[in-house]
Amino acid sequence: MSFKRNRNFQVNDSVVNDSSGNGNTFSTHVGDNYHQHFSRTESNLSSRVAFNALHDAEARYPQPNILAGTREEIIGKLTHWCEDDSKSSRVYWVNGAAGVGKSAIAQALCEKYTQTGKLAAAFFFSRNDSSRDKLDPFVATIAHQLATCKAFKSLITPLIEHVIHSTPGILHKNLEDQFKMLIQEPCAQVDPRNWAQLPRLVILDGVDECIDVNSQKRLLQMIQNATPTLPLDFLILSRPESHISDTFSLESFTPSPSRLALGDFTESVRADIKRYLCHEFARIRQEHRRTLDSSLQASWPGDSVIDQLVSKATGQFMFARTTTTYIDTGKAPATPVLRLDIILHAKRVVNSSSPYPDLDLLYSQILKYCGYEGRKLREILRLIVSPFDKVKILESPFRLHDSPPVLQSLWALEKLLEMSQGEAAALLSGLHSILAIPTSKTENIVVLHASFSEFLLDKQRAGVYYVGSKLSSQEWFQLLIPCQIRMLSRYCVEDNHWSTQSPKIHGQPIDGVDDGDLGSLNVWKCLYESFTSIAVNKQITAALNVFDPHLYLTAIIHWGYKLLSAGWGRPPIFKVNKGFEAYTYDQNYIVSVEMQIRMFHDAYRMLLKISDNRSRSSLQDFFIRCKSFFRGFYVSFPSHISGAVKYMLVICHLAISSSRDAYPLIGAAEPIMFRYPDRKWMIRVLPSNSGVAIPSRWEVKYIDPTEGELLRKLLPLPRFDLSINSQSIMEALGSTEIERWTYEIARLDWETTWITYLLGKLAGSIPGKWVMSLKVVLEEDDSEDEHDSENQKLPERRSTRLRRIP
Template identity: 30%
Template sequence: MATTFFPDARDFQVGTLNFNFTSNSHSSSAGGPLKELASRVAVGAIHDSAERCDAPKCQPETRVAVQDDLYSWIVDGDRESEPPKKMTWVTGPAGSGKSAVMGSLAERCAPDGLLGATFFFTSWSASIGRRRKTAFVTTIAHQLAEHREDLKNAISNAIENKPSIFEKNLHTQMETLVLAPLREVALQSDRPGLRGAIIIDGVDECEAEQYHDTTSAGTWAKLIRANAQDQLEILQVLRAASSDPSFPFRILVASRPERVFREFFDPENDAASFAKKLDLHEDYNADVDINLFFEVHFTQIRRRYNLPPSWPPPGAIRTLVENASGQFIYAATVIRFLDMGLREPPKVLLEAILEAGTRVLSSNPLEQLDVLYSHILESGPDPPRSVLWIRAMELLSLSTAATNLFLEADPGSNEGEHLLGNLHSLIRIPRTSDTTHYGAYHKSLFDFLEDPGRCGKLYLEESEICAFIWDQFICACASSVSSGSAHSKVLPTPASVDWFMIRARGIIASRRVESGAVAFSVIWDRLLGSCLACCGPPEKWIVLHNRGLRG
């Protein structure tokens, strides 16, 4: 449509007319700096987000000692240290309850005005913001802006003065969006001082940002960043913040004891920056809390299923507590398994769990969890294929409907429910029509399945998983095309790489795909990024695939 500048004008002349059209690439001019900040936030990573509605919390009256110790440190700090040490590390093995403690601590601090900000990383979130570092500082700054009006104004001014800040590295973002505004607020002596906690959980699950094409076989392929690099960058940024005299908050970092964290928080490397670490497994005896957890939930199950007061049998809880070896994930998994509504009553399920536990003769604290995982997975109708589904879902991270469409060998067979119906205690399974994702309740399930020494005969090589994904991809495409020779078990002979690529892409792009076109496109993008990366170029996959068929 043409633009009219002088509608209905008559009989006039214009000598020299200059128009200057300007645009601002930063949306902060249109929506304001804080709206621009809000668009860069990983909302699901905040402690009370909707995405974390099912996140683990401490059972009432459990983990009281550890929560009290952390709360006391937030309020009082290390009175004997000068300058104050404003950063500490909360650690423990997978399943020891770190995320539950951090979540419960955040809920305890918030009503008292002692919660500055939170960020809960997780590697299986559908939101990339919770898996990577990009939105880390902006999410912290966004919460601080909501903390107090004067801090909100200072952060807004910082963004307005430097609108390109969102494209800078984490150190620059922390200085501009957090530290500089805090210094500005600290100079205003008429306001009470800020205090409280910034709680960061699951940093060990942060994935590395990749700034180059990692699927290429060229020079850039050598520049693949490791997860530990970005995790270390986050730790360094937090240490720099905690060392700033104007930074008023206590920082709590919770993670598993991976090497990058052990080295970073090692007192021999830097004794002046950190308060004493807190190890949930070594510093606290969780047995009493786990015992209470079992007692409360067994009472609920007994009432729900109208079981006699004598259930569970004498010694059962004591045995389960011993089996847990301080791992709350074991206790939570047992309760989910007993209360998932299987055809077998809880009494029978409990007997199976106790019987499985008697086979263990090891000091490994995760051995009982491994036995439990093995028992539950092997209770399904087809354990190997169930594991294939679980590992494929981990790689693809698709919605429920797209996953079913892609992974079911026979469309309409409801294979997902058939394979995973007995695994609700391990896998979060949304409704078929749901747009949310399948997901494990705890990352320790993937750790278990990826370690052949732990999962034994359930172990699958990555090449097997990738071959399965490719196989299902062809099957899914072929099932939606009325004609064509593409099928899932035998590639055309001779098998041409060019034919395979052109055929697969053609199926996706064509109008002949009756359903799931968007899902197929998403799957294809993920295959290029994940499957080709782990099982090599298509030539290698075809060799592996055909070799497997002959075997």
């Protein structure tokens, strides 16, 4: 049966599978459970949704919330507006200074109206989270919540689905058009009589934390324009910034939005903060009873101290929350009594210009007693409060599987700043009261309140704890590029147990390949394209000087790739039998390796071109390795698998010769997806001018770029327009006698290729094309095991010299 273009049909006691790509939306009923299925709608929206901005997002855990029995007057006023069907305005602006608890109020209302089924959508902005610090994902996030809301399953969901299917580029239109087509118009098409029973409340928290002021105005303007016809209620919470207040005061904003200033609730807020402090100190007394004197366990810290802390809070719940968290989890060996004493006896700066002097003083005391020791912690904190702008080809550094970038994780911070394992966690161990530090090293650290970021970035407020300005895009590049080169080096060394260099990079032992940084393969393209804005500093120099292109080529040959996105088409597939297994090499794989080497070569040539005498001297090790590599190298492999590696040898030839192309590389390889697991038949790429040990049953072949150029001319692989049957090519490459490959391939169509072949051979015989022969130590192996014998005990060695066969 065909269900194409059908909606909202019901299947009982059956299983329905919707084949991908047919555009269906259907629901199934199993018992009393209803399930809505989207073929493309949900997935299209999902790709643009900021899931961290949802009220129940794991990334926001623990979400700020209010203590039972507090904020009752404020919650009561907002509840009355939310539930008043006769309200004059569908927009309500709640404003208050930093730390007064706006997000906690918004969270409490989201949870309340989720339970009653009245919450339509929510969005929590945060300047400390790059996925929700901008306006870009706002419309998609709200539309996604409407489309997946059970209450809208037969009303709004089909309308949003229709817009997405009928307007393929909808998510790339300007945000105003998106808002109109995905939210405003679908809602307007619902019968007004139905809205009394439908969710209508949309809660937007922290509009001022959308980092671009113009985007804040733009968001409010979209809501203003939609208000006359859009049957949704918008509860908006932010600081009382002048441009936000001015927008809500515009005469064109009709009807005029309702307003609530949290600063008007001074007495009730003081009472709520006191109730919160009493509750938290009772908990701390219970949990730390072993460290408290028995005389303190009943009443510590006393009413007078509580009142003193209430006065210091000046209406800021953030102060109370940070204080009790610090007292509860401060850095050992200080006890809760000592931590409280530190806060109470901190001296306030006289004539401070800070709008939050007591909160600033609290932050200073926490940093002082956490062991703030200057440069390292300052660098970590600067990275934590600097949003990463996803720029160009390095838009996914430190990406684990399909997760967002994790540049503020403990793991990434240690990589970026070249710290030892566990060092970042140790430096941040005293800051759990102001930072949410996950137990997992690969999850981002979150600043618990925006006021701490503002404190660190304000020299007048922070004083000695000032971290500097936020990292610019260029500064991020300066950190990311050497870090990713170092990581590539570590990958390559790890992937070559038998290597020509020490298995250490910058003194750090290899402890396993990290599961991440899948975007690092494109670091060469980024370096090439961004050389005008990147300074080759000592970190980049150090990273380059330990990078070995021979290990690099060995490693990437044994890595797998996604299909390229450059539109190459579907190339023929080459298969090689090895024992009982079949290994497949398609031309996407060949081109992936070739593109990697070309990206590397372009970066190398660019560095040569821009280097002055001083920088060229500092990069001498790197330039020497590259020069040797691009002049030619040897490849060694076990003789018993020589047939299986011949296509790897083809790849080596094509990769080394591609660097001589005159035109620059415009594509980029896709991320690594897997590695071939069988190391016993790995090939090894060896420098042409070094003495290295090779097992006795291994073959050695020389890879000449001139021979590779000729092979490329006879096999126009880059364009994938092979005119010769691939099976014939397979037969022509029937052995590993690579010196005969060009001859055998030319013979396949001798009439049209013999001149190309002869000219190519003539070019290869020009004096100066010869390279130094490789000194090889053959390790004797008397066993009959045909596997790699590199780890076996070998009693004797003999030396020989190999030379290139003309």
